[in-house]
Amino acid sequence: MTQNLNQVALVTGASRGIGKAIAIELAKHDIFVYINYLSDKSSAQDTLEKIMGQNGQAELWPFDVTSAEESLNAVKIILQKSAGIDILVNNAGIRDDKLFAMMKKDAWQKVIDANLTSFYNVTKPVVKNMLKNRYGRIVNVSSASGQMGNPGQVNYSASKAGLIGATKALAREVANRNITVNAVAPGFIETQMLEGINLDAIIDTIPAKRLGKPEEVAHVTAFLCSKKSAYVNGQVIGVNGGMI
Ligand code: NAP
Numbered sequence: 001m002t003q004n005l006n007q008v009a010l011v012t013g014a015s016r017g018i019g020k021a022i023a024i025e026l027a028k029h030d031i032f033v034y035i036n037y038l039s040d041k042s043s044a045q046d047t048l049e050k051i052m053g054q055n056g057q058a059e060l061w062p063f064d065v066t067s068a069e070e071s072l073n074a075v076k077i078i079l080q081k082s083a084g085i086d087i088l089v090n091n092a093g094i095r096d097d098k099l100f101a102m103m104k105k106d107a108w109q110k111v112i113d114a115n116l117t118s119f120y121n122v123t124k125p126v127v128k129n130m131l132k133n134r135y136g137r138i139v140n141v142s143s144a145s146g147q148m149g150n151p152g153q154v155n156y157s158a159s160k161a162g163l164i165g166a167t168k169a170l171a172r173e174v175a176n177r178n179i180t181v182n183a184v185a186p187g188f189i190e191t192q193m194l195e196g197i198n199l200d201a202i203i204d205t206i207p208a209k210r211l212g213k214p215e216e217v218a219h220v221t222a223f224l225c226s227k228k229s230a231y232v233n234g235q236v237i238g239v240n241g242g243m244i
Helices: 017-027 041-053 068-081 105-133 144-148 154-177 199-203 214-224
Strands: 007-011 031-035 058-060 087-090 136-141 179-186 236-239
Touching: 007 017, 007 068, 017 031, 017 041, 017 087, 017 214, 031 041, 041 058, 068 105, 087 105, 105 136, 105 154, 105 179, 136 154, 136 214, 144 154, 144 179, 144 236, 154 179, 179 214, 214 236
Parallel strands: 007 031, 007 087, 031 058, 087 136, 136 179, 179 236
Antiparallel strands: none
C-alpha cells in the first residue's frame, strides 16, 4: 500500500494486547511505528520483533502517558527525527474496578489519569504538528463500558465516556485541516486486562458468544488510520460482537 509509505505512527500502550495488534497491523502498511509502553520492556521488544519479522519498521518509545512532561518530551523528540506524526492511536489504559460506594479517590484518579488525561497529554503536542502539516489521523481506544456503563467500573466508564466526548469535540475543531479524530469502542477482548474477570458469565451476554480478538480491533483501527477513511470523522465504532 504505497499511499502510506513514509508515514509515522505513535501507538500508546503497544507492548501488549490491543495496542500490540494495532502496532503490528499498521506496520504492515509501510508505516513507521513508535511503540509506546510504560514498563513491560520484554513484551514491547516482542512487538518490535514481530514488526521486524514482517519487514516493517518500528522503534521502542517508552514514556508514561499520565505525565504531561514526559509525553511532551517524547513527542518533541519524534518530531526532531521525522517531519511529523501522521497517525496517533491513544490506546494505553488501565482498569481498577470496585463498586462505587467502596471506591477510594486514588482508584478514581489513577484511572482518569491513565485513560483520559493521557489523551490531553499526548494528543495536544501531536495535534499541533498535524495542524501545521494539514494532515492527521487520531484514533482513541474507548470502550463499550464508556457507551453503556458497567457496574463496578464507574471510574473506567467515566474515563472512556470522556474520551468519546473529547473525540467528537476535537473532530469538529480540526476537520477542515484534513485531520480525523475517531474512537473505537471494543467490547470484551481477549487480553491481559480481562484477568480475574468471570468470563463465562460475560460470554453468555455477548450475541457472538465469544470474546473478541485484539486483531479484530486492530483491523478497524487501521482503516480509521488510513487515507481511505477521510470522510469518517468524530465517530465511535463498536467492536463488540453485537453487544450494544
Ligand atoms: P493491556 O493488555 O493491559 O495493555 C495495556 C497497555 O497500556 C500496556 O501496553 C501498558 O504498558 C500500557 N500502559 C498502561 N499504563 C500506561 C502508562 N501510564 N503509560 C504508557 N503506557 C501504559 O490492555 P488491553 O486490553 O490491550 O487494553 C488496551 C486499551 O483497550 C485500553 O485503553 C483499554 O481500556 C481498552 N479496552 C480494552 C478492552 C478489553 O476487553 N481488553 C475492552 C475495551 C477497551 P506496560 O505493558 O508497559 O504496562
